[in-house]
Amino acid sequence: MTAFLSTIGDRLAERWISLLAIPGLIYLTALTAALTLGHQHWHDIGRLRARLDALAVDPGTHSPGAIAVSAVAVLAGAAAIGAFVQAVGTWIETVWVAGSHNLVTRRLTARRRRRWLAADSAYRTALVAAGRATIAEADDAGRLTEEAELRYAARERISLVLPHQPFWTGDRITAPEHRVRRAYQLDLAAAWPHLWLLASDGARAELTSARSSLMSAARLEAWSAAYLLLGALWWPAAVVGLLTAATAATRVRAAAASFADLTEALTDLYGKDLASALGIPCEGPLTRELGEAMTRALTKDPG
Incomplete structure (x- = not known):
């Protein structure tokens, strides 16, 4: 038990250092540079060095007690900044997947729907034209097919299905629910806890990793906002914030797509196992009839 608790303590310490302390210390360093240099002397390293030398020769900095208190204060400040930014990251992630609950989000959702419907109409028109050209063996059949x-x-860049969320991330994460409902008539929200219990350790590990990647991307987005705010004092911090925001946006899309794809894949792979576990006869691939039967069983709907 002692060894187990020691291992847990080491892991918590490593996680605290990697998620809170180190990013917070880097931000405190940038804040110090911003307050010392400002916009006017943004590249004056000598000015920053002189400030550090002045602190080093201060008699109070040679006291062991003062050094210890300063070190604890710096670490506590770094941890506090890291914890605050992590909380902002959690809030950002919540906003990404939030539904249309107010006027702003409803308008954003409506705008995304109009864009998707226009793109869908253009795709269907192009598809019909390509089909007719192919049947007629027209010379431009290849070009129309490519179009x-x-x-x-x-259309897929906007959303895989008709948008129901104000942001792309929310629609991408919830797309499996709509796609599974459309393909199998299976209520994925009701089935998910059961599918999770039936999944192998490897499948759950992949999903957990994708979920962690999404959380990390949200934290990175929060750090980008923190550096953009710091750019009001020292413009190089704004450049860092913009680069971080661009990186976070790329990671968000990749993580959301990976998580959604894995969710849908797990449903396809373990749907028949769920039917068998529920005592529903299942031979062959998943069907809409089988999905409806599982949904009734899972939602306790006698009809």
């Missing part, structure tokens, strides 16, 4: 593929890709 239809481009229209399809443009």
Whole structure:
């Protein structure tokens, strides 16, 4: 038990250092540079060095007690900044997947729906034209087919399904729920806890990793906002914030797509196992009839 608690303590310490202390210390360093240099002397390293030398020769800095208190204060400040930014990251993640609950989010959702419907109409028109040209063996059949593929890709960039969320991330994460409902008539929200229990350790580990990547991307987005705010005092921090925001945006899309794809894949792979576990006869692939039967069993709907 002592060894177990020691191992847990080491892991918590490592996690505290990696998530809170180190990013917080880096931000405190940037804050010190911002307060010392400002916009006017943004690149004056000599000015920063002189400030550090002045602190070093201060008699109070040679006291062991003062050094210890300063070290604890710096670490506590770094941890506090890290914890605050992590909380902001959690809030950002919540906003990403939030539904249309107020006027602003409803308008954002409506705007995304209009864009998706326009892209869908353009894709269907191009698809019909390509189909007719292919049947008629027209010379431009290849070009029209390529045009239809481009229209399809443009629609998919907006959302895989008709948007129900104000932001792309929310629609991408919830897309499996709508796709599974459309394909199998299975209520994924009701089935998910059962599918999770039936999944293998490897499948759950992959999903957990994808979920962690999404959380990390949200934290990175929060850090980008922190550096953008610091840019009001020292403009190089704003550059760091913009680069961090661009990196976070890329990671968010990759993590959300990975998590959604793995969720849908787990449903496809373990749907039949769930039917068997519920005592529902299942032979062959998943069907809409089988999905409806599982949904009734999972939602305790006698009808």
